[in-house]
Amino acid sequence: MCWRQSLKQGMNMAYTWSSDLETGNTKIDHQHEQLFAAVNALWDAYRSGKGRQEVENTMEFLLAYISKHFADEEALQEKYGYPEYLAHKRLHTEFKSIAHRLVTELSQDGPTDKVIGDIYATVGEWLVTHIQGDDFQMAAYVRNKEDEAQKRT
Numbered sequence: 001m002c003w004r005q006s007l008k009q010g011m012n013m014a015y016t017w018s019s020d021l022e023t024g025n026t027k028i029d030h031q032h033e034q035l036f037a038a039v040n041a042l043w044d045a046y047r048s049g050k051g052r053q054e055v056e057n058t059m060e061f062l063l064a065y066i067s068k069h070f071a072d073e074e075a076l077q078e079k080y081g082y083p084e085y086l087a088h089k090r091l092h093t094e095f096k097s098i099a100h101r102l103v104t105e106l107s108q109d110g111p112t113d114k115v116i117g118d119i120y121a122t123v124g125e126w127l128v129t130h131i132q133g134d135d136f137q138m139a140a141y142v143r144n145k146e147d148e149a150q151k152r153t
């Protein structure tokens with residue numbers, strides 16, 4: 001099922017990993033899949049009434065994994081001299097501040113429908129858009145560079 005269809009189903013939605021999100025870079029794709037799993041874990045923790053601490057823990061994990069993933073992507077771009085490196089890094093930085101704002105909301109208001117729905121939609125939507133645009137572009141560039149390097153050996 002495509003993620004857009006599942007989103008329309010309302011509060012029981014789930015971001016479903018599908019091939020239209022694959023960049024073709026195994027490591028990056030694995031991390032993206034884990035990010036979706038983390039977003040869904042947050043949602044599940046809330047929906048199943050696991051309590052504030054558990055929800056905050058899943059949010060902390062999501063945030064830490066986002067930082068790790070961004071750092072790995074940026075290192076890959078630096079390694080291959082990706083011309084859009086700075087612009088891509090800026091997008092990551094902007095998103096990290098959005099994520100921090102969401103964490104603040106969560107710690108101030110607790111896990112409410114509004115806060116969790118906001119986190120879920122904002123993070124999920126951003127990931128899909130960023131992956132299918134900027135990350136696809138980066139992965140294509142890296143793949144070319146890797147192919148070139150292979151031909152030389």
Ligand SMILES: [Fe+2]
Pocket residue numbers: 028032069073131135
């Ligand atoms: Fe990414």
Ligand SMILES: [Fe+2]
Pocket residue numbers: 073088092130134135
């Ligand atoms: Fe990225």
